[in-house]
Amino acid sequence: xxxxxxxxxxRYLLSQQNHKTLTLMTSSALPTLLATDxxxxxxAIATSIAINGTVANNTVISETLISRSLSAAEYNSTHEAMxxxxxxxxxxxxxxxxxxxxxxxxxxxxxxxxxxxxxxxEHILQHTTTPIIQTDRGxxxxxxxxxxxxxxxxxxxxxxxxxxxxxxxxxxxAIEDVLNxxxxxxxxxxxxxxxxxxxxxxxxxxxxxxxxxAGPDADTDTDTDTDKDNTIMLGKIASLGFKIKHGFSYHGxxxxxxxxxAAFNAINPCGYAGMQMLRIxxxxxxxxxxxxxxxxxxxxxxxxxxxxxxxxxxTQKLIDNIAQRHAGLIELRAIGTK
Numbered sequence: 001x002x003x004x005x006x007x008x009x010x011r012y013l014l015s016q017q018n019h020k021t022l023t024l025m026t027s028s029a030l031p032t033l034l035a036t037d038x039x040x041x042x043x044a045i046a047t048s049i050a051i052n053g054t055v056a057n058n059t060v061i062s063e064t065l066i067s068r069s070l071s072a073a074e075y076n077s078t079h080e081a082m083x084x085x086x087x088x089x090x091x092x093x094x095x096x097x098x099x100x101x102x103x104x105x106x107x108x109x110x111x112x113x114x115x116x117x118x119x120x121x122e123h124i125l126q127h128t129t130t131p132i133i134q135t136d137r138g139x140x141x142x143x144x145x146x147x148x149x150x151x152x153x154x155x156x157x158x159x160x161x162x163x164x165x166x167x168x169x170x171x172x173x174a175i176e177d178v179l180n181x182x183x184x185x186x187x188x189x190x191x192x193x194x195x196x197x198x199x200x201x202x203x204x205x206x207x208x209x210x211x212x213x214a215g216p217d218a219d220t221d222t223d224t225d226t227d228k229d230n231t232i233m234l235g236k237i238a239s240l241g242f243k244i245k246h247g248f249s250y251h252g253x254x255x256x257x258x259x260x261x262a263a264f265n266a267i268n269p270c271g272y273a274g275m276q277m278l279r280i281x282x283x284x285x286x287x288x289x290x291x292x293x294x295x296x297x298x299x300x301x302x303x304x305x306x307x308x309x310x311x312x313x314x315t316q317k318l319i320d321n322i323a324q325r326h327a328g329l330i331e332l333r334a335i336g337t338k
Contacts, residue, residue: 140271147259235276
């Protein structure tokens with residue numbers, strides 16, 4: 001079951017000003033507003049989402065972007081809520097000409113295999129107890145579950161001035177930025193040597209992959225063309241798949257942080273037979289919690305380069321990067337030829 005509530009966490013509502021624009025106002029102003037314009041309830045379109053009785057934790061990032069966090073989320077009910085929210089935003093824009101805030105849904109899914117619109121059943125190699133669900137995103141089959149970070153991008157592409165290609169490139173490059181930053185920040189304390197490993201997207205296969213850059217002068221800049229002779233692809237660490245409806249996007253990205261990769265053995269990930277799936281925890285030093293990471297960083301007895309990260313810190317780095325891109329503060333890099 002999906003329930004919508006007026007958004008009181010934090011206590012903001014969206015209201016119409018001069019019947020043209022949307023601005024944020026504190027809920028303390030609502031009684032006066034309702035006295036003069038009772039129809040404003042219909043315009044309070046920034047809502048909290050409750051899925052199976054659990055209310056998402058909402059955060060205001062900016063006037064045009066909010067985030068919602070969901071843990072232990074079942075796929076079907078989450079998808080139903082995401083689609084309903086997208087259709088609601090489409091209707092508000094079409095019928096009233098209003099722009100609603102874009103949303104990032106930060107989701108920790110319960111185990112599930114999902115099939116994209118054009119997916120082929122033969123990419124499911126083994127049937128397990130994990131549910132297999134057909135969905136409406138692009139792409140083939142993939143797995144979601146605990147230890148994997150899923151971020152759904154509910155964006156009004158027309159208002160942002162983005163094409164679908166812009167959306168995909170921003171998603172890939174945001175992941176590249178965060179992964180390469182993490183690899184550099186923790187390289188001396190990593191599970192394996194990361195000084196020659198870098199993250200890159202591929203033009204022939206959406207997603208983000210890790211490459212080993214052979215040679216002492218290896219360049220790990222994310223705009224480097226990864227089809228050079230001195231690079232070896234290690235595997236795929238992040239997947240993406242979007243759905244666009246009337247210029248609004250939903251679905252998004254999945255980044256393997258510290259999940260059990262064994263779940264991918266039952267499928268051809270994203271339709272690629274033999275694709276090696278990777279996770280961050282095998283390449284950088286990670287802690288169980290953000291408190292442990294902060295404590296390690298503050299420990300005066302530790303080496304300056306002895307740094308580790310938590311799941312929450314990686315998540316926040318990615319949210320921050322996406323938010324900066326949404327605000328126009330990070331521009332797209334040139335796309336490689338591959």
